Amino acid sequence: MDFITLISFIAIVVILLMIYNYVNYKVPDSLKDIHSITFFSIVLSRLIKREGGHDKLYLRCKEYFERDGVIKMSFRGKWICTITDPVIVKEMCLRTDVFPKLMFNEILPNSAADRHFGVNVVHSNGDVWKRHRRVCNPAFKTLPVHLFVEKALKLMDILEKVDNKPIEVRDFMQRLTLDILGKVAFNFDFNNLEDPNNPYVTAYNEVQKLFRNPLVTIFQIDKIPILNQLIFRKIDKLNNLFEDIIKEKRKSLAAGHFNGDLLELMLKACDDPDNQILSDTELRCNLAIFMVAGHDTTAAALSSLLYLLAIHKDVQEKAREEVLRVLGDDLTPSAEQHAALKYLNMAIRENLRLYPPVGSLPLRVVTEDVKIKNFVIPAGTPVNLFIYGLHHSPKLWNNPEEFLPERFENEHENYSWLAFGGGSRICLGINFSLIEQRMVLCLLLRKYEILLPQNSIHKNGLKFKNTMSPYPIDLIFKRRNE
Numbered sequence: 001m002d003f004i005t006l007i008s009f010i011a012i013v014v015i016l017l018m019i020y021n022y023v024n025y026k027v028p029d030s031l032k033d034i035h036s037i038t039f040f041s042i043v044l045s046r047l048i049k050r051e052g053g054h055d056k057l058y059l060r061c062k063e064y065f066e067r068d069g070v071i072k073m074s075f076r077g078k079w080i081c082t083i084t085d086p087v088i089v090k091e092m093c094l095r096t097d098v099f100p101k102l103m104f105n106e107i108l109p110n111s112a113a114d115r116h117f118g119v120n121v122v123h124s125n126g127d128v129w130k131r132h133r134r135v136c137n138p139a140f141k142t143l144p145v146h147l148f149v150e151k152a153l154k155l156m157d158i159l160e161k162v163d164n165k166p167i168e169v170r171d172f173m174q175r176l177t178l179d180i181l182g183k184v185a186f187n188f189d190f191n192n193l194e195d196p197n198n199p200y201v202t203a204y205n206e207v208q209k210l211f212r213n214p215l216v217t218i219f220q221i222d223k224i225p226i227l228n229q230l231i232f233r234k235i236d237k238l239n240n241l242f243e244d245i246i247k248e249k250r251k252s253l254a255a256g257h258f259n260g261d262l263l264e265l266m267l268k269a270c271d272d273p274d275n276q277i278l279s280d281t282e283l284r285c286n287l288a289i290f291m292v293a294g295h296d297t298t299a300a301a302l303s304s305l306l307y308l309l310a311i312h313k314d315v316q317e318k319a320r321e322e323v324l325r326v327l328g329d330d331l332t333p334s335a336e337q338h339a340a341l342k343y344l345n346m347a348i349r350e351n352l353r354l355y356p357p358v359g360s361l362p363l364r365v366v367t368e369d370v371k372i373k374n375f376v377i378p379a380g381t382p383v384n385l386f387i388y389g390l391h392h393s394p395k396l397w398n399n400p401e402e403f404l405p406e407r408f409e410n411e412h413e414n415y416s417w418l419a420f421g422g423g424s425r426i427c428l429g430i431n432f433s434l435i436e437q438r439m440v441l442c443l444l445l446r447k448y449e450i451l452l453p454q455n456s457i458h459k460n461g462l463k464f465k466n467t468m469s470p471y472p473i474d475l476i477f478k479r480r481n482e
């Protein structure tokens, strides 16, 4: 190919891309005054700077978030409004009829996500959601605290052998929270702490990797025949595991065995004549979504809090003093002791403000025109609530970038702290996660001083690789002289 042909070819490709962009990303008149960024520019800046957390999006658009409470982003041919305006944020939580969720089976029919998660308590609206929630609610009310303890103690056994050497806590916490979730949700031992390469963990991790892979999430290779069979095979392996667990559980319940895990309580709720039952497929989809909703989120929360405690020695000391005072000789807290750990709870809330594991809520779509200040978001527009932006707004928080657990001594404005969402769609696993976090922190603070290695890349704040995960966080757990 000669030079002229090459240049002409490139020019044609660029023009075609521009036409494609113009046709697909044409901004509706009512949205044109809202500040916009393109998905392409986010990806590009991620590739160039190799950093891409919610912090970057907030910093880049802070002026507009603070002034207008909304920006728009292009994604797959649609403009999505990302909202921090406190008035609309409250509406989004309370008016589920105006802000219903976008559903996998509607936006991504026959996709990998649809095949694995289907319709469940997170991905449903209206009466269907009510039916799912009615079955799940009782299970999360009476949490089997004893099932959390076994794995939390296993973590301590493993740490014992590592003493003083840096440990990558993100991976460690992910292994722990998967084990706890398996035990508490359906009495299944993933054994990720002791044997991270076993076939169950591998099957689970392979599916999670799929949903983090941009080829699947953005380019939708799971829609391409033949290729999708390779992807679906991995998904079916995990789906089958969940289905077997449900079948086994029914058998063991019929034989009179009961240990109080969530699946048992859900199956019992299905037997209640006042409840409409969930099918086994629906139960399976709920187990799949509990794993995603409850695994990485709590692991991220624990990792960032351990990091914050390492760099804020005063907070670490104060939290430790409280743990030792409240628990005495007990290793893990009782129900009353959980409630008495006031300062630890404040530190947990402050960490979830500073580093919310769910930085923005899953997409909703507005069913009627919504007015934000001088803008109108037309019916049919996808919107998301930007929790990170809300949590870092100087209008809502003094010194928002500082880690100050004391700020939670006083009440703060409703709907300014939304780490677990709000309104009727508020997280079902709040207590699950808080019990887990307090239990692990009590064990660790009693026994170890938590330190950040001198050469850490996170010396001046956590550096995020992408919206969900920071770069590896090495911490040292130094045995205390009791």
Ligand code: HEM
Pocket (backbone or CB within 6 Å): 121, 122, 133, 290, 291, 293, 294, 295, 297, 298, 301, 356, 357, 358, 361, 362, 418, 419, 420, 421, 422, 424, 425, 426, 427, 428, 429, 430, 432, 433
């Ligand atoms: C630090 C840990 C956690 C965080 C930050 C978190 C955050 C959230 C948020 C923000 C929502 C609202 C989603 C929305 O409105 O679209 C949510 C919903 C939900 N979460 Fe969590 N979550 C955590 C732990 C858990 C755990 C441990 C479980 C279960 C084992 C769980 C299960 C759920 C479920 C089932 C919903 C859907 C509730 C509904 O729509 O009715 N979460 N979570």
